[in-house]
Amino acid sequence: MKHGEGTQITVADETTIFVTITCAHTGHPMVGRLVWDGQAFVLIAASKQRPGSVIPDEGKHWRQAVYRVHTSYRCPQCHASSMIQCGQCKALCCWEESWQIVSCPRCGQSNRRQGDIQSLSGGRG
Numbered sequence: 001m002k003h004g005e006g007t008q009i010t011v012a013d014e015t016t017i018f019v020t021i022t023c024a025h026t027g028h029p030m031v032g033r034l035v036w037d038g039q040a041f042v043l044i045a046a047s048k049q050r051p052g053s054v055i056p057d058e059g060k061h062w063r064q065a066v067y068r069v070h071t072s073y074r075c076p077q078c079h080a081s082s083m084i085q086c087g088q089c090k091a092l093c094c095w096e097e098s099w100q101i102v103s104c105p106r107c108g109q110s111n112r113r114q115g116d117i118q119s120l121s122g123g124r125g
C-alpha cells in the first residue's frame, strides 16, 4: 500500500449510522438509516422526524466511505428513490434519476447529480 495514491477509505467502526435527509418536495427533515454491508453504507430507509426525536449530529463526524442507496428505498414523503448531496451546504436531499436538477431545501443551491456521495456526516441516531 502506497500513501497518496488511489482512494483512501476510512471505514467507520459503526455498522449503522443515521443522517438527516431533507425532502426536496416537502422541505421536511427525515432521519435516514444507513447500514454497512461490508463494502458500502447502504441507505435502506428514512422516517419522518418526530417532535422531540434526536437529530443526528451533523457536521461533527465526516465519514469517508462508499455510499449507496438500496433499490427498495423510497422517500416516505415524495417517494424519490435516491438522495443527493448539496454541493454548497453538504445537506442531503431527495433525488430521483429522472430529475434534471433539484434545489437544495436548505440553502436553495441548484444541484445536479455529480457522482457518488463520498463523505457523510451523521450520528448513531
Ligand SMILES: [Zn+2]
Residues within 6 Å of the ligand: 022, 023, 024, 025, 026, 075, 076, 077, 078, 079, 080, 094
Ligand atoms: Zn422526498
Ligand SMILES: [Zn+2]
Residues within 6 Å of the ligand: 086, 087, 088, 089, 090, 091, 104, 105, 106, 107, 108, 109
Ligand atoms: Zn444546500
